[in-house]
Amino acid sequence: MSMHVDFSPLLPLWALALAGAIGLLLVSWGWWGRARLWLRLVPLAALLLALANPRLAEEEATPLNDVAVVVVDESPSMGVGDRHQQSEQALAGVLERLRKLPNLDVRVERYRSTPGRDEGTKLFSALDHALADVPRQRLAGVVMITDGQVHDVPDRPELGAPLHVLLAGHKDERDRRLVIEQSPSFGIVGGSTALSFRVEDPGHSGSAEVTIRRDGGAPSTVNVPLNHSTRIDLPIEHAGPNILELQAAAASHELTLVNNRAAVAVNGVRDRLRVLLISGEPHAGERTWRNLLKSDPSVDLVHFTILRPPEKDDRTPLKELALISFPVRELFEERLHDFDLIILDRYRRRSVLPAMYYRNIVDYVKGGGALLMAVGPEFTWPDSLYSTALASILPAAPTGQLLEEPFTPRITEAGRRHPVTAGLPGGDSDPPHWGRWVRLIGSQATPGSIPVMDGPDGMPLLVLNRVGDGRVAELMSDTIWLWSRGWEGGGPQGELLRRLAHWLMKEPELEESQLTAEIRGDRLQIQRRSLAKGDVEVTVTAPDGSERKLVLADQGDGREIGRMAVDQPGLWRVGDGQRIALAASGSLNPIEMAELRATPAKLKPVVKATGGGWRWIVDGLPEMRRVSVSGATAGSGWFGFRTNNDRLVTAVRDIPLLPSWSLMLFAFGGLVLAWWREGK
Numbered sequence: 001m002s003m004h005v006d007f008s009p010l011l012p013l014w015a016l017a018l019a020g021a022i023g024l025l026l027v028s029w030g031w032w033g034r035a036r037l038w039l040r041l042v043p044l045a046a047l048l049l050a051l052a053n054p055r056l057a058e059e060e061a062t063p064l065n066d067v068a069v070v071v072v073d074e075s076p077s078m079g080v081g082d083r084h085q086q087s088e089q090a091l092a093g094v095l096e097r098l099r100k101l102p103n104l105d106v107r108v109e110r111y112r113s114t115p116g117r118d119e120g121t122k123l124f125s126a127l128d129h130a131l132a133d134v135p136r137q138r139l140a141g142v143v144m145i146t147d148g149q150v151h152d153v154p155d156r157p158e159l160g161a162p163l164h165v166l167l168a169g170h171k172d173e174r175d176r177r178l179v180i181e182q183s184p185s186f187g188i189v190g191g192s193t194a195l196s197f198r199v200e201d202p203g204h205s206g207s208a209e210v211t212i213r214r215d216g217g218a219p220s221t222v223n224v225p226l227n228h229s230t231r232i233d234l235p236i237e238h239a240g241p242n243i244l245e246l247q248a249a250a251a252s253h254e255l256t257l258v259n260n261r262a263a264v265a266v267n268g269v270r271d272r273l274r275v276l277l278i279s280g281e282p283h284a285g286e287r288t289w290r291n292l293l294k295s296d297p298s299v300d301l302v303h304f305t306i307l308r309p310p311e312k313d314d315r316t317p318l319k320e321l322a323l324i325s326f327p328v329r330e331l332f333e334e335r336l337h338d339f340d341l342i343i344l345d346r347y348r349r350r351s352v353l354p355a356m357y358y359r360n361i362v363d364y365v366k367g368g369g370a371l372l373m374a375v376g377p378e379f380t381w382p383d384s385l386y387s388t389a390l391a392s393i394l395p396a397a398p399t400g401q402l403l404e405e406p407f408t409p410r411i412t413e414a415g416r417r418h419p420v421t422a423g424l425p426g427g428d429s430d431p432p433h434w435g436r437w438v439r440l441i442g443s444q445a446t447p448g449s450i451p452v453m454d455g456p457d458g459m460p461l462l463v464l465n466r467v468g469d470g471r472v473a474e475l476m477s478d479t480i481w482l483w484s485r486g487w488e489g490g491g492p493q494g495e496l497l498r499r500l501a502h503w504l505m506k507e508p509e510l511e512e513s514q515l516t517a518e519i520r521g522d523r524l525q526i527q528r529r530s531l532a533k534g535d536v537e538v539t540v541t542a543p544d545g546s547e548r549k550l551v552l553a554d555q556g557d558g559r560e561i562g563r564m565a566v567d568q569p570g571l572w573r574v575g576d577g578q579r580i581a582l583a584a585s586g587s588l589n590p591i592e593m594a595e596l597r598a599t600p601a602k603l604k605p606v607v608k609a610t611g612g613g614w615r616w617i618v619d620g621l622p623e624m625r626r627v628s629v630s631g632a633t634a635g636s637g638w639f640g641f642r643t644n645n646d647r648l649v650t651a652v653r654d655i656p657l658l659p660s661w662s663l664m665l666f667a668f669g670g671l672v673l674a675w676w677r678e679g680k
Helices: 013-032 036-050 083-098 123-130 286-294 328-334 356-364 493-504 602-608 661-676
Strands: 004-007 055-062 065-072 104-111 140-146 163-165 177-182 187-188 191-200 207-214 219-224 229-234 240-248 260-270 273-279 299-305 343-347 371-372 396-403 441-446 450-454 459-465 472-475 512-522 525-530 538-541 547-554 559-564 569-577 578-584 614-616 623-627 638-642 647-658
Touching: 004 083, 065 083, 065 123, 065 638, 083 104, 083 140, 083 623, 123 140, 163 602, 177 240, 177 260, 191 240, 191 260, 207 229, 219 229, 240 578, 260 578, 273 286, 286 299, 286 343, 286 493, 299 512, 328 356, 356 371, 371 493, 441 459, 450 623, 472 493, 512 569, 525 538, 525 547, 525 569
Parallel strands: 065 104, 065 140, 140 163, 163 614, 187 260, 273 299, 273 343, 343 371, 371 472, 512 578, 623 638
Antiparallel strands: 004 055, 055 647, 140 638, 177 191, 191 229, 207 219, 207 240, 240 260, 396 441, 450 459, 459 472, 512 525, 525 559, 538 547, 538 569, 547 559, 569 578
């Protein structure tokens, strides 16, 4: 309970001030006339005091406890070494000491990083959350139990109370880390891009061995100088993410190996897909290929049709011909490897190409090129391309049979799992909801090839195969153009040929044998494509190096899918024993794991500005004591918490200090006395 004098004026303040000013003028005029000044001041003062209405206020208030906040850092960096154990022991000791202090409420706020978000350690955000309902005048002090790696330290702290820091970890820790300095976000397929990095090892010199792995493949090593930038070239070998992993060799007595690793993802983009289309003769389906390839803006098409083969030579002089001569040597010797795909559409051996150029095509395919053959009746003739060097790489051999009657193309069992034909619109029913074709060239699939579509009696219709580093496809009919004309309802001609061309050119999304991983929200989604049936188990390696097993469920269409919760930012690795897939949660190189050495440097400015103190946990816990608002809040071996003496007012009562009638009587008496004395 407390009492104090308050005023409740009977007049507005401006009126009260005006009355006082007029009274002073009158008093001053009387003083000029040699009147007694004090006799006139007494009634004036009494009158003004009566108008000011002085009152005696009495408050009833309840003292409020001050609040101390303990913020515990539970970010991933606190899992290094024995920091977590230090933190828990320090928390127990701090709570024991604080609860012994009088009039103090203690709050504990544990900070955990948000899974999948690369935001670093935000202890001051956690502190704001803990103080959301606490007035700052009640805050006695804050204790942060952390390794000092805090990423939201304010430039101008406005705590209004001391900040004390207890550091987990050990002095003079050694931690080597690999830092990516510069990396591009994309590159052109077939080219390369520059990457710079450095291996930081403060206080040490020499070199370190760095292991480099591209897309989870075989590793290579290089020695680089410590604490200096190193530049390497990253070849862009395929479209989509090209991931480069780097890992520095461990140093002696190193704190952790987690940040010895780093990864870079460079998205490969194709400049343009170069396609060479050669039609052996004009026919109804020729325009289908041309229109399809011309409609794709990413395709650069070169198209030739053989209109004048050697057997049609009528001895017309060349200068009188309007036809462009077929640039055989330029295409099949000088520029053959400039093309991503070669399409031979109803082409046959007609003495246009020498035998050596067919061998060039074979070498082109084995070296990584792509060949698509769409055949017609000419494939059953003696001068078919199967009588050339191409026979060694073709996935189907002619049997001499020619079926010329309507039939409905069907997807084979293998085709239902192959990305070229799996899920084609209208193909899941039996028979498919497609228009019929009218010609099928009899053939037999060669060993190792994959028929993904067939016709009557299981005769191969579309056959795929891998040869060396390249790919080959054979379409055993020349009547797919009926789909584009809408005959009997047509079919997915455009989608089928687009998928086929992109599979041949090794576009990642059309790979029939692949393993992919993707972060969606807080889940890791893994997809494996395979022609083999059944569930499969994969090994998932988290960013911290821990391994987990996950079973992928067979979806029946060539895909096995599984999902797993993501609880760490960084690079996740998935392996099935043959392939490796990588997925990044947040940043590939998270801030949280970049610098792991315990240090007071980041928090020292705030500690100094607020009058707090800091101490290594391994040196023992300091004493905790209450201090006055104006006193020191930290010293050698102790942390102070302010005594704010805040109160909650529950009731206020006030009574007049003097009755108004007594003040008025006093003022009237003063006037009478002044008149009497001045009248003598």
